[in-house]
Amino acid sequence: MSVRRIRASVVTLALATVAALGVAGPASAADSAAAGGYVALGDSYSSGVGAGSYLSDSGDCRRSTKAYPYLWQAANSPASFDFVACSGATTSSVASTQLGALSSSTSLVSVTAGGNDVGFADVMQDCVLSSEAICISSVNNAVSQMNNSLPGRLDSLYDGIRARAPQAQVVVLGYPRFYKLAGSCFAGLSEAERSAINNASDVLNGVIAKRSADAGFTFSSVVDEFTGHELCSGDAWLHSVSVPIYNSYHPKAAGQSGGYLPAFRSAV
Numbered sequence: 001m002s003v004r005r006i007r008a009s010v011v012t013l014a015l016a017t018v019a020a021l022g023v024a025g026p027a028s029a030a031d032s033a034a035a036g037g038y039v040a041l042g043d044s045y046s047s048g049v050g051a052g053s054y055l056s057d058s059g060d061c062r063r064s065t066k067a068y069p070y071l072w073q074a075a076n077s078p079a080s081f082d083f084v085a086c087s088g089a090t091t092s093s094v095a096s097t098q099l100g101a102l103s104s105s106t107s108l109v110s111v112t113a114g115g116n117d118v119g120f121a122d123v124m125q126d127c128v129l130s131s132e133a134i135c136i137s138s139v140n141n142a143v144s145q146m147n148n149s150l151p152g153r154l155d156s157l158y159d160g161i162r163a164r165a166p167q168a169q170v171v172v173l174g175y176p177r178f179y180k181l182a183g184s185c186f187a188g189l190s191e192a193e194r195s196a197i198n199n200a201s202d203v204l205n206g207v208i209a210k211r212s213a214d215a216g217f218t219f220s221s222v223v224d225e226f227t228g229h230e231l232c233s234g235d236a237w238l239h240s241v242s243v244p245i246y247n248s249y250h251p252k253a254a255g256q257s258g259g260y261l262p263a264f265r266s267a268v
Contacts, residue, residue: 036107040069046085050250061086068260176226183232
């Protein structure tokens with residue numbers, strides 16, 4: 001028997017033995033993450049505002065069973081799950097009201113934060129209710145905050161997360177672009193307003209990506225996942241101006257399951 005055949009026979013025998021004994025192969029990254037506690041921090045994009053099916057005990061935080069943290073834990077069964085993301089959260093309110101869920105045994109953390117720090121809800125209100133000039137001025141003011149005050153706020157939050165969960169993998173998720181330019185919308189905001197808002201989202205994501213990388217965290221963009229599903233795409237995974245008003249400019253259930261969940265899963 002040739003050396004090659006002998007080696008092949010040994011490998012085959014070894015594989016058969018492993019199968020017979022039920023010896024587990026290498027654990028996947030998701031399995032490793034699930035072995036410890038998972039804590040979901042952040043704002044309305046993590047709590048699931050806009051997705052419906054809110055947990056009865058979450059009140060105005062509107063934590064949804066269709067939000068990506070809830071979907072991930074249902075599929076992966078982490079040792080523990082603390083879902084503390086809350087609508088309206090800023091970097092400072094995440095730090096002051098949510099980090100208590102972290103501990104040295106936490107193995108996985110997800111977080112979205114930064115949009116409320118720069119007043120993105122007020123920006124969208126200005127754009128919907130006021131002139132193009134006021135809209136673009138409001139967007140530019142938010143971009144200035146992104147570049148000047150937000151980095152320090154993110155650093156402070158990320159330092160707090162690392163101090164409380166020193167062994168955890170931390171995944172920081174970004175925000176989608178809101179609009180497909182030259183899309184199917186023939187009313188509402190002008191193309192210049194939509195372009196300015198998309199640019200602001202890109203700046204915000206860039207700032208968050210840089211600060212999270214410097215903190216040693218993993219940044220996961222959702223822009224690719226939402227491409228083709230923006231407002232004006234004909235198949236939007238985001239609410240436009242809606243009733244109830246808090247749903248406006250938030251992901252629908254499809255945006256959580258088809259956008260945020262895959263982006264999070266790919267990073268874990």
